[in-house]
Amino acid sequence: MHATDLVNNNMPQESKPTPTQQKAEPPSLSDFEQQEEVAWGSLATIIDVIYKKNGRHYALKVLNKGQLAKKKAIASVHAERNALIALGKKSYHHPGVVRLHHCFHDPDHLYFVLDLATNGDLKMLVQKLGSISLNCARYYTAQVVDAVQFLHESGISHRDIKPENVLLDDEMRIKLADFGCAYVGANMETPRTNTFVGTAAYISPELLARSEVNPRSPDIWAIGCLLYFFLFGSSPFMAATDYLTMKRVRALDYSIPDVCDTGAADMIRALLVLDPLERLGVPPKSSSKAIRQHPFFVGSEEKTTSGAGAGTSPALWLVVDWERLWTAPPPPIEVGPYRARPKEVPADDLWKGFESLHLVND
Structure with a gap:
């Protein structure tokens, strides 16, 4: 019971609330x-x-x-x-x-x-650079995972996780936004029939099929698409039209470039699974803890024993320090290896030849 309820219950029947008790x-x-x-x-x-x-x-x-x-x-x-x-x-x-x-x-x-996010969103950031470094991708994927798991524990499924809905605050940490497709329910463990909502490039196959599954599963799928986007600058299922994109989603038609980090590739494959019950992080076969303990986040045995993970500053984010995820400094924003930053065309070159255009009179 809230404090205001206690006050109202103890008031005489004929009493009226004082100005401080009235709703602002x-x-x-x-x-x-x-x-x-x-x-x-x-x-x-x-x-x-x-x-x-x-x-x-x-x-x-x-x-x-x-x-x-x-x-x-x-x-x-x-x-x-x-x-x-x-x-x-x-x-x-x-x-x-x-x-x-x-x-x-x-x-x-x-x-x-x-809340005002002063540094735009992750779609703008990645498109500006072409892709982001592995450590940046690891850090931002971990923040999305942590925020999404909090939503699920709060009885909310976002259902439209995509780069433009992941905002960046003044310290370059994320804030999930745009809950227009959200599902709010008391029990996130009970399967429910899904509604067709979301964005084609990040929508899960169970949402496309409107099948009855765990409400958490569409967000977990979208995290796999996000990680791919961070590393390669595109959705794994991107096509010329939404219809063709969704066709690729249904067929699980995507490929991971050979340059991809082994741990990142394994994480993407574990999340982009057609059957949501077989997807990493989806109960009852998996759990939220299973995602957090994936080698992509915590490091492989080889990385740990070689010293690349243990004893290294968490600011580099070679591994994820979940306890300091929201307090330790973010990694420096670096261009990923897959695509170089697009060359900027000088403004004068954009208009070159314009003055030489001639209209043909009828």
């Missing part, structure tokens, strides 16, 4: 000083705002009610709100999950006030 009024748009837009999409715009009451920066997610109704996305907004509120009720807030601070609306828009 939600903020409105006028309580925020708008800065610049930091992201936008077909349904939402994200604006950097300053909350006038405390001077702090937040991300204001603005959704147009008319657009939501037109695109039949109202259920998605409710799913996100329910998941974030459920997480907000927990006594512990995970550092790797975006936090909902306020939620309000006006006649035309819905507003979510969220």
